[in-house]
Amino acid sequence: MANKILVFLEQRQGQIKKSSYEAVSASIALSQNLNSEIEGVVIGGEVENVRLAGNYGLKKLYHIKNEQLENYSSSAYTDSLLEIINTADAQIIVFSSTSMGKDLAPRIAAKLDCGIVTDVTEWKVENGEIIATRPVYAGKALTDVKVKSEKKIFTLRPNVFKAEKISEQEAEIEVKNPGDLNLKTRVVDIKKSDTKLDVAEADIIVSGGRGMKAPENFKLIEELADLLGAATGASRAVVDAGWRPHSEQVGQTGKTVSPTLYIALGISGAIQHLAGMRSSKYIVAVNKDKDAPIFQIADYGIVGDVFEIVPAMIEELKKLRTIEHG
Structure with a gap:
């Protein structure tokens, strides 16, 4: 069938990432408008609950299975994925725009000599063709892109498209055992915090900037984030300062995020920072400078001292918790 879609589902330590289910849901909607088939592919060793991809509408999933592929290998993943693209005869290949997706998708595009649109925040079908929208000029503008090549690759920005369970059906799994693996490049080990959420995938983020004045003051941000079940973020100046x-x-030089709620504390809002978070659904900013650029995009702004306002926010949240559990 023309315009067959193949969605790459990323797994980390045997768990399929939430952003991959977002890509599946977005692709299901697209396939309905194109009247096309859709399948998925996951690469790794043992992947827990792999059949649950069917809950999001995916009827068939290729599992390229080998314990040596548990961690990412750009060379082996590229070769394995190309084989599935040919097997499935896919014309549209969809990735989530994660660190892995940003590395793998361009490699596939180069091998297939096809067009690619990265960091897509919206797409639609007009006259049988896909029109993809993506941010440009550090997020200050949006552009609509049409890919002319026969095969097309898209990477979707995480936390923009909603992952929606639409059935209780499990996906049909077709296991593929790869032959000789090209493991000249591979991730040897992954060290992950047991307590901190990944800022790139969090639904709520509390970020701090130079207005926090010292590293020890980030305990306020950590406490607020803990109360909200949020990830902690930071501006480049804070990271560069160690x-x-x-x-x-x-x-722009860190992670691009699109949470439901982004709280910016002591962040003035340099264009490089705004490029990474301006697509957040709701933005709350606290800064003592009423002319800070962050207020130009904030949904709610508080002009004041973070060391007065944040403790007050923490206190109110604690009261709410007490009421909820009282």
Whole structure:
């Protein structure tokens, strides 16, 4: 069938990532408008609950299974995925725009000599063709893109498309055992915090900037984040100063995030930072400078001292918790 869609589902330590289910749901909606088939592919060793992809509308899933593929290998993943693209005769290949997706998708595009649109925030079908929308100029503008090549690749920005369970049906799994693996590049080990949420996938983020004045003051941000069940983020200036790890950096040279709620504390709002978070659904900003650029995109702004306002926010949240559990 023309315009067959293949969605790449990313797994990490045997668990399919939430952003992959978002890509599935977005692709299901697209396939209905194109009247096309849709299948998925996951690469790894043992993947827990792999059949649950069917809950999101995916009827068939290829599982390229080998314990040596548990961690990412750009060379082996590229070769394995190309084989499935040919087997499935897919014309549209969809990735989530995660770190892995950003690395793997361009490799596949180069091998297939086809067009690619990255960081898509919206798409639609007009006259049988896909029109994809993506941010440009550090997020200050949006552009609509049409891919002319026969095969097309898209990466979708996480937390923009909603992952929706639409049935109780499980996906049919076709296991593929790859032959000789090209493992000249591979991830040897992954170290992940047991307590911190990944800022790139969190639904709520509390971020701090230079207005926090010192690294020890980030305990306020951590406490607020803990009460909200949020991830902690940081501006580039804070990371460059060594106050916070690079994994928390939000912005053009850090991570692009699209949470439901983004709380910016002591962040002035340099264009590089705004590029990484301006697509958040709701933005709350606290800054003592009433002319700070962050207020231009904030849904709610508080002009004041973070060291007065944040403790007050924490206190109110604690009261709410007490009422809820009282």
